[in-house]
Amino acid sequence: MTVRSRILVLLSAVVVLAGVALASVLHASARADRRDHTQAGGPKVTSGEVTLTAPGRMVFRNMAWGPHRDELTTVPASDPSGPRTASGVKCLRFYAASGTGVCLQAVHGPVSDTYRALILDARLRTTAHYDVPGIPSRARVSPTGHFAAWTAFVGGDSYAGTNFSTRAAIADTRTGKLIPSLEAFRIIKDGHTYRAADVNFWGVTFAADDRTFYATLATKGHTYLVRGDLRARTVTTVHTNLECPSLSPDGTRIAYKKRVPGLPKDAPWHLYVLDLRTMRETPLAEPRSVDDQAVWRDAHTIVYALPGDYGADLYQVPADGTGRARRISSEAVSPAYLGRPRSPA
The missing domain is CATH 1.20.5 (Single alpha-helices involved in coiled-coils or other helix-helix interfaces)
Incomplete structure (x- = not known):
């Protein structure tokens, strides 16, 4: 050749x-x-208007692959697996109440990412923003919309172990005043002022009176439910072995995750509900370990995220310990159920 x-x-x-x-x-x-347009057989996602004042809807972070991944999207609460309307606003964690939202975002830099908390109005416009000193983890808004809270990992990235550090902050959405860390509050444990270098707080949840909140306190290898007072700037221990509390709509019960002996170290939790009047604990009918701050869909139903093929899926379970858990939406996380604005109780 x-x-x-x-x-x-x-x-x-x-x-x-x-x-x-x-x-x-x-x-x-x-x-x-x-795949971008059909989400590989998953939910249909299209651009549109998303507001935080539409009763009967759920807003959440869309995890489906495609052009709208990580955006806040909305569906009817009665059809959580239905077609989604995407807002264009991206969040890692999100929550909303009474027309106010909190969005925890990553800010991508040339060397590393930083994080920030955005306070959003009813049309998802930013009204204030704050630096977040670590990886965002939890987010909540008070029932009136007057306060927002978030938690970030400033050391470590998982609640499963013991070698981590968190920072929980609360912002007044009306004045912009920020409480950068609950560690500035006086701790009352067993009736006495308590101080320790290893104190961590996370998972804030608010009552409807614009004063009371609950959170997790960790110290000396133990976790506690604490009741906080925004005016007195105190937190008081209420119960033990309780993490990521979520207060019921009527303010009488706490949904939470509890460490159960015998479960794997990387998946040690079971979902429970605590009656604040009787301190009676009720295990819920979700057999898997849940690492999330659950949401009350209504007075009878708990919603939470579990790992899924695209990051996370949403499940619900009855709040009284009966029934069984079932998946309600795939490729979704950080749900907020919208209702009518509420005034302080």
Whole structure:
């Protein structure tokens, strides 16, 4: 074979390989495009208007792959797996009440990411923003919308172990005043002022009086439910072995995760509900370990996230310990159920 023939064969092979590669790319692009628009058989997601004053709707972070991944999206609360309307606003964690939202975001930099908390109005416009000193973890808004809280990991990135540090902050959404850390509050434990270098707080949840809140306090290898007073700037221990509390709509019960002996170290929790009047604990009918701050859909139903194929899926379970858990929405996390604005109790 002459040199000219060899060159022609080589060029032909290159052309064939280039054609195969181009066809593969076009095929993959077409599949990706279809996936972006159909979410690979999952929920349909389209751009549209999202507000925080539409009773009967759920707003959450969309985890489905495609152009709207990580955006706040909305669906009817009665059809949580239905078509989604995407807002264009991206959040890692989110919550809303009475037309006010809190969105914890990553700010991508040339070397590393930083994080911030945005206070959002009913049309998802930013009214205030605050630096967050670590990886966002939990977010809540008071029933009146007057206060927002968030938790971040400033050391470590999981609640399963003991070698981590958190920072819980509360902002007044009307004045902009920030309490950068609950560690500034006086701790009352067993009736006495308590101080320790290893104190951590996380998982704030608010009552409707614009004064009372609950949170997790960790110290000396133990966790406690604490009741906080925003005016007195105190937190008082209420119960033991309780993490990520979520106050019921009527303010009488706490949904939470509890460490159960015998479970794996990386998945040690079971969901419970605590009656604040009797201190009676009720285990819920979710057999898996839940690492989330659950949400009350209503007075009878708890909603929470579990790991899924695209990050997380949402499940619900009865709050009285009966029934069974069931998935209500795939590729979703950080739900907030919208209702009518509430005034301080």
